Amino acid sequence: MKRRDFMRSAVAAAAGVTMTPVYATAKQESYFGKNIPVRYDVDVFVAGGGPAGIAAAVTAARQGKKVFVAEEQSCFGGVGTAGGLFMFCFLGDDKIYMAEGIGREVHNRLREKNGLVPHPGKDTDREVIYKTEVLKIVYDEMVSESNALFSFCTHLIGVETKKNNIDRVICWGKSGVYAVKAKIYIDCTGDGDMAAWAGAPFEKGDDKGNMQPGTLVSMWGNIDWDKAEKNDCGLWQQQKHLEKAIADKVFSTEDRHLPGMCPAGKTTGYGNIGHAFGVDGTDERSITQGLLNSRKIIPEYEKFYKEYLKGYENMELVSSAAKLGIRETRRIMGDYKLTFDDYNTRASFPDEIGRYSYWLDLHPTIATKESIAEHMDRAYHSPMKPGETYGIPYRSLTPKGLDNVLVAGRCISCDHIFLSAIRTMPGSFITGQAAGMAASLAVDNKTTTRGISTDDLRKKLKNFGAYLP
Numbered sequence: 214m215k216r217r218d219f220m221r222s223a224v225a226a227a228a229g230v231t232m233t234p235v236y237a238t239a240k241q242e243s244y245f246g247k248n249i250p251v252r253y254d255v256d257v258f259v260a261g262g263g264p265a266g267i268a269a270a271v272t273a274a275r276q277g278k279k280v281f282v283a284e285e286q287s288c289f290g291g292v293g294t295a296g297g298l299f300m301f302c303f304l305g306d307d308k309i310y311m312a313e314g315i316g317r318e319v320h321n322r323l324r325e326k327n328g329l330v331p332h333p334g335k336d337t338d339r340e341v342i343y344k345t346e347v348l349k350i351v352y353d354e355m356v357s358e359s360n361a362l363f364s365f366c367t368h369l370i371g372v373e374t375k376k377n378n379i380d381r382v383i384c385w386g387k388s389g390v391y392a393v394k395a396k397i398y399i400d401c402t403g404d405g406d407m408a409a410w411a412g413a414p415f416e417k418g419d420d421k422g423n424m425q426p427g428t429l430v431s432m433w434g435n436i437d438w439d440k441a442e443k444n445d446c447g448l449w450q451q452q453k454h455l456e457k458a459i460a461d462k463v464f465s466t467e468d469r470h471l472p473g474m475c476p477a478g479k480t481t482g483y484g485n486i487g488h489a490f491g492v493d494g495t496d497e498r499s500i501t502q503g504l505l506n507s508r509k510i511i512p513e514y515e516k517f518y519k520e521y522l523k524g525y526e527n528m529e530l531v532s533s534a535a536k537l538g539i540r541e542t543r544r545i546m547g548d549y550k551l552t553f554d555d556y557n558t559r560a561s562f563p564d565e566i567g568r569y570s571y572w573l574d575l576h577p578t579i580a581t582k583e584s585i586a587e588h589m590d591r592a593y594h595s596p597m598k599p600g601e602t603y604g605i606p607y608r609s610l611t612p613k614g615l616d617n618v619l620v621a622g623r624c625i626s627c628d629h630i631f632l633s634a635i636r637t638m639p640g641s642f643i644t645g646q647a648a649g650m651a652a653s654l655a656v657d658n659k660t661t662t663r664g665i666s667t668d669d670l671r672k673k674l675k676n677f678g679a680y681l682p
Contacts, residue, residue, distance in 0.1 A: 249383060251392045253362065255279040257652045258382060258395035260369050263291030264638040265622030265645030266401035267352055268315040272649030272677065273399075274359035278656055281393055282356065282363035283384050286536060289352035291403065293638050294345050297430030297534030299330075299483035300475070301341045302637040303571040308600040311569050314678035316642035322351045330476055342475055342483070369402070372410040377616040379411050397652040397662065398618045401645060404495050405543035405624035413612035415543040417495075419629045423578035425540040426488035429507035432531040433474065433482045433518075441524030448475040451522060458517045465510060466490070468580045474518070474525075481531070486514045490580055494539035504537050540576060540623075540636060547626030548663075549608035556603055556631055557595050564667040565604035566647035567679055569640050570597045575633035605635070607667050610648055616661040621648040643679070650674055 257273045259266050262284030274280045286295040304312040304320055312320070320341065323329050328347030356363055364386060371383035373392075381392045400407040409415050418424040441447050446454065451473045459467050472485040487510050492503035511533065518525035549562075556573065573595075577584040609626040610619045620626070621644040623636035634640070650673050654665040675681050 247390070249390055249392045251381065251394055253281045253393045253395075255281045255362070255393070255395050256656045257281075257397050257399060257649070258393050259283070259361075259399045259401055259649075260382070260407045261285075261291070261401035261403060261622070262289040262352075262356070262363065262365075263401060263403060263622060263641065264293060265403075265641035265648070266291075266399075267319075267356060268642045268645030269399045269401055269619075269621055269649035269652070270361045270363070271315060271355050271359045272646050273653045274356075274361040276650070276653035278653050280359075280361035281395070282361055283367040283369055283393070284363060284365050285368050287365050288349045289356060290345075290348055292430075292536060292538045294349050294352070295534065296536040296538045297345065297432065297483065297532075298485070298538060298638075299342055299345060299430070299477060300485075301343065301639055302574070303569075304341060304639045306570055306597070306599045309570070309602065309680065311567070311602065311680050312639040312642045313680040314642070314674070315646045316639050317678065318355070319348075319351060319642070322355070323347060326351065330478070342477070344477070369407060372407055374411050377614060379407070379615070379618055382407065396617065396656050399645075399648045399652055400545070400612075400618065400620045400624060401622050401641075401648075403539065403542070403623050405545040405620060406495075408545045408612045408615065408618055408620055408624070409543055411612075411615055411618060413615050413618070414546040415624075416546060416629075417493075417543055418541065419578060424493065424542065425576045425578060425633065426490045427492045427494065427503055427507075427540060428472070428485060428488055428538045429504065429511075429533050430538055431484040431486065431511060431533045432477065433484055434480060434529045434531045435527045436474075436476075436480055436482045437524040437527075438476050438480070438482075439524075441522065444523035446522040446524050448473050454521045455517070458521050463517050463521075464513050466580050467582075469582065469585045470577055482528075484514065487511070488576065488580070489537060490578070492537070492539070494537075494542040500537055507537065508533060541629070541632055543624055544627055544629075544632060545612045545620045545624050547609050547613060547620065548611050549606050549626060551605070551609055551625070551627035551631045551635070553628060553630040556634060559601055559603050561604045562606035562608075564607040564671075565681070566607050566610070566651075566670065566674060567605050567643035567681065568602040569605065569635065569643060570602045571634045571637050571640065572596055573630060573633045574637070575630060603634075605644060605647075607647065607651065607670060610644060610651070611662050616663065617655070619648040619651060619662055621645040646677070646679060647674060650677060
């Protein structure tokens with residue numbers, strides 16, 4: 214540290230100000246090279262074990278394919294487990310159940326294990342609150358029963374390509390660095406890491422590069438839900454009390470978008486509260502700052518709920534999630550890019566692999582009244598009526614420039630606005646299931662991801678249970 218930086222830090226410390234340490238960084242490079250053993254040689258490699266990865270792996274394995282899944286967290290499920298998220302969004306509507314196949318199976322298994330929490334005021338297939346610990350077990354069982362190979366705490370750290378194909382990927386775990394070879398590779402990382410590192414083009418954010426904010430989900434105890442409902446402070450009423458708290462300067466950031474807190478049990482609640490604005494989920498330095506800021510504002514929301522809403526006066530923080538919930542990063546550009554117009558027109562495609570109906574759940578990229586008003590207006594610009602759906606083409610899963618790679622989940626090919634509808638867990642079940650089936654067909658036919666018949670793919674998906682009218 215240079216003398217002036219040392220003096221700057223000393224003065225700041227005396228004033229009671231916390232500052233980020235300043236370190237001199239020489240412009241140096243280090244070379245790290247070693248012979249890396251191929252630990253797995255499989256038909257299908259799946260990067261990421263979130264809802265898309267689960268669906269892809271189980272689908273391909275049930276077709277008799279050798280599958281390996283690398284999951285960086287200590288459990289399957291991504292934000293839906295490690296990230297503390299507690300709710301499926303629109304597995305179906307009042308007329309149609311769209312997450313047929315893997316999504317339906319997950320839902321049914323949760324019900325059988327008493328893993329569903331009654332929705333405030335209703336319990337339908339439109340939205341389902343679940344117990345995260347039960348969902349972890351459901352995922353464990355489904356992947357294990359499929360005979361897919363997998364390991365937790367396993368990080369994808371590199372990709373080796375030959376022409377338009379991934380030749381192998383490099384993973385790291387506590388046992389060291391190793392390679393995985395496969396015929397087809399499926400990117401279910403959410404961030405499109407594998408496809409991007411292999412050279413696929415991608416987009417991030419809106420036309421200014423701004424992405425939807427993240428959220429650190431929290432768990433709370435000692436809540437009187439009956440009192441909250443009786444005093445107009447239930448899940449759908451919490452937003453209306455926010456403006457008074459903002460006027461009273463309760464929050465360090467005037468965030469007027471409050472997804473809210475909902476029951477997790479008789480006296481416990483899941484808090485989808487607070488936004489990490491400006492966080493980039495593809496940069497660990499940005500994620501670190503997002504986590505710091507998110508934990509810092511938790512007491513602000515505790516004050517809001519305790520002092521401005523009935524039923525939460527004695528609430529206590531139980532925990533915050535181990536993983537920051539990220540809504541948007543890379544969108545891998547494929548042979549077709551889904552757009553806002555496709556949503557508006559309820560588009561259909563000859564190669565569609567599923568249909569969905571979730572609205573434009575577009576969280577504001579910046580915390581201003583104008584931004585929030587714009588986003589809310591767009592979200593309700595063209596709401597889906599029961600029975601209305603939009604199609605998802607197979608071409609949105611095939612990255613440009615890559616012949617043996619598929620993407621599924623929130624990194625599929627779409628624009629910033631359409632992403633807000635398809636990024637959900639049920640949407641990921643639909644695209645992951647299709648990617649797993651397409652990979653299986655490509656292996657069977659010894660061809661590329663574009664070499665398969667989409668008519669055959671659709672037939673296989675229908676037989677598997679997918680909703681394809």
